[in-house]
Amino acid sequence: MAWQWFHRLGSPRWFYQKTSGWLPWLALVSIVLLAAGTVWGLGFAPEDAKQGNSYRIIFIHVPAAFLALAGYYIMAISGAIGLIWKMKLSFAVMRAAAPIGAVLTFISLFTGAVWGKPTWGTYWVWDARITSMLILLFLYIGVMALSQAVSREQVADKASALLALVGTVNIPIIYKSVDWWFTLHQPATIRLTESSSIDPSMFYPLLIMIIGFYCLYAWTLLTHTRTLLLRREIRTQWAQQELAGEN
Amino acid sequence: MSVTNKSPAVLQVRDLACERDGRRLFEGLDFTLGAGAAIQVKGGNGAGKTTLLRTLIGSTSDYSGEILWRGQVFPQGLRAMREALLYIGHRGGVRGGLTPLENLTWYGATKTSALEALERVDLFGFEDSLCNSLSAGQNRRVALARMFLPQAPCLWILDEPLTALDVAGVAALEKQMTTHLGGGGSLLLTSHQPLNIMGLNFVDLSDCLVEESFSDTGGEHVFN
Amino acid sequence: MLLALRKRADIANPLLFFVTVLALLPLGVGPEPDLLAKMAPGMIWVMALLATMLSQESLFRGDFEDGTLEQLALLPQPLYFAVLAKSLVHWIATGLPLALLSPLLALMLNLPTEGYFCLFVSLFLGTASLSLIGAIGAALTVALRRPGLLLALIVMPLYVPVLIFGTGAVQAAIDGYAYSAQLAILAALLAAAAALAPLAAAGAIRISLDN
Numbered sequence: 001m002a003w004q005w006f007h008r009l010g011s012p013r014w015f016y017q018k019t020s021g022w023l024p025w026l027a028l029v030s031i032v033l034l035a036a037g038t039v040w041g042l043g044f045a046p047e048d049a050k051q052g053n054s055y056r057i058i059f060i061h062v063p064a065a066f067l068a069l070a071g072y073y074i075m076a077i078s079g080a081i082g083l084i085w086k087m088k089l090s091f092a093v094m095r096a097a098a099p100i101g102a103v104l105t106f107i108s109l110f111t112g113a114v115w116g117k118p119t120w121g122t123y124w125v126w127d128a129r130i131t132s133m134l135i136l137l138f139l140y141i142g143v144m145a146l147s148q149a150v151s152r153e154q155v156a157d158k159a160s161a162l163l164a165l166v167g168t169v170n171i172p173i174i175y176k177s178v179d180w181w182f183t184l185h186q187p188a189t190i191r192l193t194e195s196s197s198i199d200p201s202m203f204y205p206l207l208i209m210i211i212g213f214y215c216l217y218a219w220t221l222l223t224h225t226r227t228l229l230l231r232r233e234i235r236t237q238w239a240q241q242e243l244a245g246e247n
Numbered sequence: 248m249s250v251t252n253k254s255p256a257v258l259q260v261r262d263l264a265c266e267r268d269g270r271r272l273f274e275g276l277d278f279t280l281g282a283g284a285a286i287q288v289k290g291g292n293g294a295g296k297t298t299l300l301r302t303l304i305g306s307t308s309d310y311s312g313e314i315l316w317r318g319q320v321f322p323q324g325l326r327a328m329r330e331a332l333l334y335i336g337h338r339g340g341v342r343g344g345l346t347p348l349e350n351l352t353w354y355g356a357t358k359t360s361a362l363e364a365l366e367r368v369d370l371f372g373f374e375d376s377l378c379n380s381l382s383a384g385q386n387r388r389v390a391l392a393r394m395f396l397p398q399a400p401c402l403w404i405l406d407e408p409l410t411a412l413d414v415a416g417v418a419a420l421e422k423q424m425t426t427h428l429g430g431g432g433s434l435l436l437t438s439h440q441p442l443n444i445m446g447l448n449f450v451d452l453s454d455c456l457v458e459e460s461f462s463d464t465g466g467e468h469v470f471n
Numbered sequence: 472m473l474l475a476l477r478k479r480a481d482i483a484n485p486l487l488f489f490v491t492v493l494a495l496l497p498l499g500v501g502p503e504p505d506l507l508a509k510m511a512p513g514m515i516w517v518m519a520l521l522a523t524m525l526s527q528e529s530l531f532r533g534d535f536e537d538g539t540l541e542q543l544a545l546l547p548q549p550l551y552f553a554v555l556a557k558s559l560v561h562w563i564a565t566g567l568p569l570a571l572l573s574p575l576l577a578l579m580l581n582l583p584t585e586g587y588f589c590l591f592v593s594l595f596l597g598t599a600s601l602s603l604i605g606a607i608g609a610a611l612t613v614a615l616r617r618p619g620l621l622l623a624l625i626v627m628p629l630y631v632p633v634l635i636f637g638t639g640a641v642q643a644a645i646d647g648y649a650y651s652a653q654l655a656i657l658a659a660l661l662a663a664a665a666a667l668a669p670l671a672a673a674g675a676i677r678i679s680l681d682n
Contacts, residue, residue: 332545341538
């Protein structure tokens with residue numbers, strides 16, 4: 001009996017109808033937060049003593065990097081839930097999370113490179129964190145490519161979930177090894193580590209941006225999952241009804 | 248629809264439904280396979296015969312309904328079932344790089360029993376040539392030779408065992424199946440050809456079609 | 472299973488690939504001994520990685536196509552040991568010869584003699600991990616018609632730690648530092664891979680067979 005709510009949670013129809021109410025709110029909250037964070041961060045936060053105005057890119061870079069990693073875990077965990085409890089919904093979440101995470105990883109790499117040019121004088125450094133992010137991007141692309149390559153939907157779901165899980169086990173190992181490799185090869189040429197004592201006037205807009213990004217992420221993930229669900233359940237009655245209702 | 252036998256149930260299927268790529272293949276399938284009984288699964292191309300067999304051996308877990316092995320529900324009963332199972336699928340499980348003799352010993356046969364089985368499937372004299380160099384029918388025979396090994400498992404599940412076999416081969420196979428059933432074994436197979444086995448029961452998947460689904464298999468073709 | 476692999480002629484191919492590409496390297500970057508010596512550990516390791524990966528595609532393919540993989544999956548015994556055995560055979564056929572051959576290649580690439588032993592041991596341990604990790608990718612892609620590039624995409628990121636510690640060990644040995652820590656980590660990676668990778672690969676095989 002206690003499992004009933006759990007299974008209802010896994011029902012695509014229940015999920016679809018429940019979340020349609022949340023979407024506008026999530027969208028609204030993320031727009032407000034992102035707008036506030038952007039205006040505050042770009043317009044009112046003070047200039048950095050060393051980096052000048054170029055540091056302001058961290059208002060995008062840091063949240064994107066945060067979510068790129070968190071997104072991988074979201075993908076892997078929903079994949080694991082799908083493998084264990086055979087839940088269609090969580091597979092859909094996993095499939096939806098992969099491209100979003102890949103885009104976020106790319107954004108964080110790209111903004112990092114743009115920021116690196118004026119700060120370090122070069123777009124790309126084989127720094128531990130950048131390298132790890134690059135490998136994370138490859139992991140995302142691997143999961144996406146695998147799910148595209150397998151023609152049967154259910155098999156693709158399970159296979160990419162398994163790969164995502166394998167990646168999860170590997171992420172800490174990869175991160176540690178890259179970290180170790182970096183300290184071996186480039187003894188302190190560039191101090192990347194941002195000073196931990198970040199000024200509150202910079203920290204608050206950053207925090208707002210991070211929360212805003214989380215909301216945006218949730219909104220994108222939900223929308224994407226809903227689209228996937230509709231496409232998969234197109235033969236069922238509820239999906240037909242939803243489609244008829246929306247037109 | 249239901250096929251029942253008086254003998255104790257070996258394999259039981261209750262209200263089974265399978266789908267593939269979001270399309271329901273069949274639903275409401277019920278049958279019981281007893282000891283010493285044989286069932287031939289019928290249905291057109293794409294009706295789900297292979298899917299049914301693969302579900303019964305536990306290779307696919309996308310089904311609803313119940314499958315029981317000697318009264319034990321899957322997946323608990325699966326392990327015990329596999330210990331008593333001989334499955335020969337579309338892909339025969341014959342290694343091209345090995346000889347027929349080596350193939351059979353890989354399945355746990357002793358050399359003498361393997362040679363005997365090969366003789367029964369009319370492959371005497373080929374036991375040391377590589378399976379790559381044998382014909383499709385001969386490779387099929389190598390796969391089917393597992394049915395002629397002593398201490399064969401009690402449940403046989405065969406997917407289209409008669410493809411590429413000649414008339415004499417089919418007759419030998421039918422005889423061996425009858426012996427197997429006489430010894431209390433059970434048999435479940437798919438085939439487009441009629442089989443000459445005493446007391447053969449039928450399960451027709453086209454009786455269990457889902458109503459609103461339209462068949463996109465393009466009619467039934469029987470190749471002989 | 473050993474028998475099946477023994478009969479394949481393509482065991483020599485990864486080895487030949489390894490040697491040929493390494494022979495091309497001086498032609499590409501020039502024959503300066505110093506430059507070659509500097510690049511040698513990395514190049515040998517990258518080539519070992521590629522050779523392992525390229526040969527991995529066929530790890531389960533033959534068994535999948537003739538149906539024996541299906542039969543293996545139907546055995547009451549867990550698939551774990553079958554995968555472990557397969558990976559072991561793969562390693563004996565590719566990784567081990569590569570490791571044995573490595574001093575010769577090191578000589579050709581002018582690697583300082585201090586690195587020879589370490590190169591051998593690191594390849595010995597590392598390629599075994601690579602075989603095990605690659606088995607996951609091979610199992611995931613076995614049902615696909617043309618898995619080549621996809622397999623590389625899946626497996627390469629997972630190879631990163633092995634590559635880093637492998638080259639790191641050799642580099643440390645050349646520079647005259649202690650390298651036992653790196654080798655210990657390689658051994659630890661191998662132990663972890665032996666425990667976990669066949670598990671994942673066995674799951675992947677069951678998924679791929681459901682096709």
